[in-house]
Amino acid sequence: QVQLQESGPGLVKPSQTLSLTCTVSGGSVSGGFYWSWIRQLPGKGLEWIGYMSNNGSPFYNPSLESRVSISLDTSKNQFSLKLSSVTAADAAVYYCARGYCSSTSCYEYFQHWGQGTLVSVSS
Amino acid sequence: EIVLTQSPATLSLSPGERATLSCRASQSVSIYLAWYQQKPGQAPRLLIYETSNRATGIPARFSGSGSGTDFTLTIGSLEPEDFAVYFCQQRSNWPLTFGGGTNVEI
Numbered sequence: 001q002v003q004l005q006e007s008g009p010g011l012v013k014p015s016q017t018l019s020l021t022c023t024v025s026g027g028s029v030s031g032g033f034y035w036s037w038i039r040q041l042p043g044k045g046l047e048w049i050g051y052m053s054n055n056g057s058p059f060y061n062p063s064l065e066s067r068v069s070i071s072l073d074t075s076k077n078q079f080s081l082k083l084s085s086v087t088a089a090d091a092a093v094y095y096c097a098r099g100y101c102s103s104t105s106c107y108e109y110f111q112h113w114g115q116g117t118l119v120s121v122s123s
Numbered sequence: 124e125i126v127l128t129q130s131p132a133t134l135s136l137s138p139g140e141r142a143t144l145s146c147r148a149s150q151s152v153s154i155y156l157a158w159y160q161q162k163p164g165q166a167p168r169l170l171i172y173e174t175s176n177r178a179t180g181i182p183a184r185f186s187g188s189g190s191g192t193d194f195t196l197t198i199g200s201l202e203p204e205d206f207a208v209y210f211c212q213q214r215s216n217w218p219l220t221f222g223g224g225t226n227v228e229i
Binding site (some may be wrong): 044047048061063095102111113114 | 124165167168172176178221223
């Protein structure tokens with residue numbers, strides 16, 4: 001059973017860079033899935049941040065593209081998120097997630113999720 | 124960006140009743156829509172993908188239908204554990220987007 005676990009600072013200062021890591025167990029990050037970061041603003045809905053696609057290319061939400069970077073570390077079986085120049089609007093629960101694959105295809109829907117990590121932005 | 128609008132915002136039902144949730148897209152997403160369930164303090168759980176396919180391990184009381192801009196998630200007979208928030212998500216166009224959610228409450 002695939003399990004994902006986010007880690008990183010729970011508090012980031014304004015204008016600094018938010019860095020989170022997702023450690024994957026029970027499966028390989030080089031397995032051809034979509035590896036994604038998704039956030040949930042307090043009391044609100046879900047926002048897709050971006051993913052590393054099943055061919056190894058990153059894709060980002062245009063609203064965040066100038067500030068975001070997602071990378072894979074196959075040696076550690078992890079993938080990471082960096083979001084620069086954070087403001088209070090970036091405070092949220094951040095989830096890492098793996099895309100869903102049926103017996104025939106892989107999709108940009110998310111079946112396996114981490115538990116989420118709350119990130120606050122404050123000086 | 125495709126906007127997904129879910130209705131109603133809150134659905135008040137009793138166990139055993141049928142729940143019908145709606146998701147409307149601002150432009151056609153074909154069949155490229157999924158549904159998730161989220162309980163307090165938990166990550167979302169994938170229920171339905173590509174409009175009508177149940178994800179692995181999802182009970183048959185959950186079903187999805189629709190195409191284009193109008194989609195429905197039906198819970199045939201509500202179990203106590205089904206009271207939660209439900210989100211739709213499209214993968215037709217980047218960026219991937221989610222609806223605002225429907226809270227199914229007792």
